[in-house]
Amino acid sequence: MTPLRSFRIERSMIRGAVEITETARGLVPHRLPAWARRQIPDRFMIQTSAESAGVRLAIRTAADVIELDTQARRIADSADTPFPPSVYELTENGKPVASAGATAGTRYVFTFEKPSGEIVPGPDATARFEGLATGVERDLELWLPYHDHVELLGLRADAPVTAGSWNAAPRWVHHGSSISHGYRADSTTGTWPVVAALQAGAHLTNLSFSGNAMLDPFTARTIRDTPADLISVKIGINIISGDAMRLRAFRPAVDGFLDTIREGHPDTPIVVVSPIWCEPVESSAGPTIQDPDRGEQWTIAEGSEADVEDGKLSLRGIRAEYAAIVERRRADGDKRLRYLDGLSLYGGSDAAVMPLPDNLHPGPDVQRLIGERFADLILTEFTAPAAQPPGALV
Structure with missing residues (x-):
């Protein structure tokens, strides 16, 4: 030996x-x-x-x-x-x-x-x-x-x-919540951003913070200052779960977050990813709480659909707002900004056969599913040898 x-x-x-x-x-x-x-x-x-x-x-x-x-x-x-x-x-x-x-x-x-x-x-x-x-x-x-x-x-x-050597693979910076951080995955290579990066061959920097994808200005400035060929942001569930914003505050906060990133990355492709399916707050407002009637962790909404009418946020509302914000900003000239509906990564039909174990966080099976789908929908297009040079994704 x-x-x-x-x-x-x-x-x-x-x-x-x-x-x-x-x-x-x-x-x-x-x-x-x-x-x-x-x-x-x-x-x-x-x-x-x-x-x-x-x-x-x-x-x-x-x-x-x-x-x-x-x-x-x-x-x-x-x-x-x-x-x-x-x-x-x-x-x-x-x-x-x-x-x-x-x-x-x-x-x-x-x-x-x-x-x-x-x-x-x-x-x-x-x-x-x-x-x-x-x-x-x-x-x-x-x-x-x-x-x-x-x-x-x-x-x-x-x-x-x-x-190890540093190859020419694109540098991907991602920001999200505990879902992107990886909680309930069985290992780091089973967290969905790592699954996607390994499948597509990208250099990942995962700036996802459990419970804290809140459109924080210091996070936007960190992304602004971090070298990247592709940036993705997946924000929403923490804002609803913590009942942290109303619609009036959410709209300019999203613009401000993207404006800050653009200060350091004027031409870098940015993908705005809306939240995946989470039944309790699809149409009802947060905050989310633990169901007191169940012996295990199980997430329910404390808010209601009526609260959404009064300006609180639901996942459906956040998805609609992201789509509208991205469309407006693209019309204003930011052609390298892109919207990805989180339901294309994990939607209601997926939940029927692969339910979330606590009604909020993906288990290992769904973490892998999300990663594979994100690689297919976004990263593979960006990293494929026959694709356009880094920075050309639109």
Whole structure:
């Protein structure tokens, strides 16, 4: 057996982050820059925006064994909540080739009833991949768990490890809610943006924050400043679930969000994606709440259709508004702005045969379905070798 050697984790290995900070022990990838992190408005977003959705290490190696040391933090409802191992994954040419488990040691104690945000420190962990049987050097991507904040501490292998090459695939930046963050997926490569990116061959930066796709200005500015060949935004369900806006505020907020992105990306294709099917708030207003009569989590609407008549938002209303806003902006000259109806990714007929397990979030089957459909409807057109050059999608 060849002994393992330590290799430096280089900044150039880290993909899917907008900023990387150096600690006394290692590197931390971030999906918001420091100035934006200082503007985060609540403790829940502090954790969810720090999680590693879509973040991975791009490496080149002929190793048979790879070990990654981490200090990981996961949200918990108490200081002693037990965790199952988090899933770390290796992919090659868009296909999973190995996975390894490592349990997050640190807890971020939070419930909506008691939102303390207390950090309870815990031990480091090691994800070990073995039996890779490469024999020759190849490019791999090592995906971090989408629900963990991860500090990268050390990398060992039985063959040299260097930063993977950066190919000419388009850079796709996506922003969305917990659905795009990946909650209820069984692993990071099962979250729909990663499914789509791997299928189509795009470089993904996933700026999706569970519970916090709220048209926040600091998120728009982050997207504005992030290099991209394609941008997509999928916003709506969090606004309804939190009853955060009325129609009067929503309309200019959407325009302002898009205007800010356009400041940094005047010619980049932008796809506005409306929400997928969610029966409780299709025609009724939010907020969404947990059904007190069910023994398991089950989402219902607290608002009504009458509330929508008074200016509150439903999913049908949001879809109509997005379609109208995109049509108006295209008529005003933004021909690289595009609307995608979220029901084409997951609609009522899909819900009849593939229901959402909590009446709100997609399970692993629907996460994969959405990713495959988004790749077919948007990404494949953009990334196909015979397609127009990056930036030409209209």
